[in-house]
Each structure stands twice: as structure tokens, then as C-alpha cells.
Amino acid sequence: MNPELPAVPDRQTVTPQGQSIQSLIDGVKVRLAVTHPDERGDLCELYSTAWGFDDEPMVYAYFASVRPGQTKGWVKHLLQTDRLFFALGSFRVVLYDDRPDSPTYQKLNVLHFSDRKRGLVRIPAGVFHAVQNVGTVDACFVNNPTRAYNHAQPDKYRLPLDTPLIPFDFAPTLGG
Numbered sequence: 001m002n003p004e005l006p007a008v009p010d011r012q013t014v015t016p017q018g019q020s021i022q023s024l025i026d027g028v029k030v031r032l033a034v035t036h037p038d039e040r041g042d043l044c045e046l047y048s049t050a051w052g053f054d055d056e057p058m059v060y061a062y063f064a065s066v067r068p069g070q071t072k073g074w075v076k077h078l079l080q081t082d083r084l085f086f087a088l089g090s091f092r093v094v095l096y097d098d099r100p101d102s103p104t105y106q107k108l109n110v111l112h113f114s115d116r117k118r119g120l121v122r123i124p125a126g127v128f129h130a131v132q133n134v135g136t137v138d139a140c141f142v143n144n145p146t147r148a149y150n151h152a153q154p155d156k157y158r159l160p161l162d163t164p165l166i167p168f169d170f171a172p173t174l175g176g
């Protein structure tokens, strides 16, 4: 008799309440958004200091988009914390902790957002991040970083997406 194929069992990914069980990099926070639809359209709050999401002020904000098939990153900052709100389109957001003194040093997080699952992500300085458009239309986010952009000397440090220094492959997963 032929043996069964070596299929791999699924592991738990969410609680019965639908919460992700992925443990996050130290200092990374995720707040899923509430979208208010009515017959005229949607409304969704991006950020409020009243949420107690973090204790840093709103000082600057910008809008960015990622075209289908494109990925922005790997990027890290040394001074600012990013607070990215994923608003439109489908994103895969990958984080990598590059802080040797962090309890989660070299930990990777993979997060997903879409029009049906908007959310705010806090990304501390020293954490590499990349945002990939995994959809078919422009994907848009708003960043509300804790420091204004220094046009003359940007607080931004990059690695190529295919760097072997970060254990992640952006190639599309084939099914599974």
C-alpha cells in the first residue's frame, strides 16, 4: 500500500475572536480600524491621541501609494517612529527587528491589510520595514511619523529588498 503524501498540518493563526496570535516585535503595535459605511461612503479615523496608542505627538503626516507589483523598503529610521495607517488596497507589511539590544532582535513580523481590514501600525526606530502591494490597484497608506521629514538629511536607511541579511523572500507564494 502506498503511504499518504507528507502534507503539513495548519497551525493556529487567530483566536476564536479573530485576533492574530502572532507575537509582535518589541515596540510594534497594531490597532485595527473601524470603518463607518453609509449610503454616501465610508469614514475611518486614522489616528487619535485619545486612543492611547502611543504617547508621542502628531507632528507631521504624509500620504504614499504603492503601485501594483511594487514594494517600498527595506527602510529603517534611527530617530523617528513611523505610524503607518493602511487605508486602501492590499498590503503585505514585513518588519524586521535590527536592534541588537532588543528582546526581539532579528524577529520578523508579517502583517496584512486591505480595504476590508484597515489598520494602524507603530514601527519603532531601528525596525526595518517594507510594504508590498499584493493587490491589483494602487495601495495607499498615510504615515504620521513622530518627526517631520528632514529634507536635507533624511532619517532613512535602506537595504535592497533581496538582501540576504533579512530572512524574507517577497516572491509571490504559490498557493498553499
Ligand SMILES: Cc1cn([C@H]2C[C@H](O)[C@@H](COP(=O)(O)OP(=O)(O)O[C@H]3O[C@@H](C)C(=O)[C@@H](O)[C@H]3O)O2)c(=O)[nH]c1=O
Binding pocket: 062, 064, 072, 073, 075, 082, 129, 130, 131, 143, 149, 156
Ligand atoms: C518621506 C518623504 C519623502 N519625500 C520625498 C523624497 C523623495 O523625493 C520622494 C519619495 O521619498 P521616499 O523614497 O523616501 O519615499 P518612499 O520610498 O515612498 O518611502 C516610504 O516607504 C515606506 C516603506 C515608508 O516606510 C515610509 O516611511 C516612506 O519612507 O518624496 C518628501 O518630500 N517628504 C517626506 O516626508
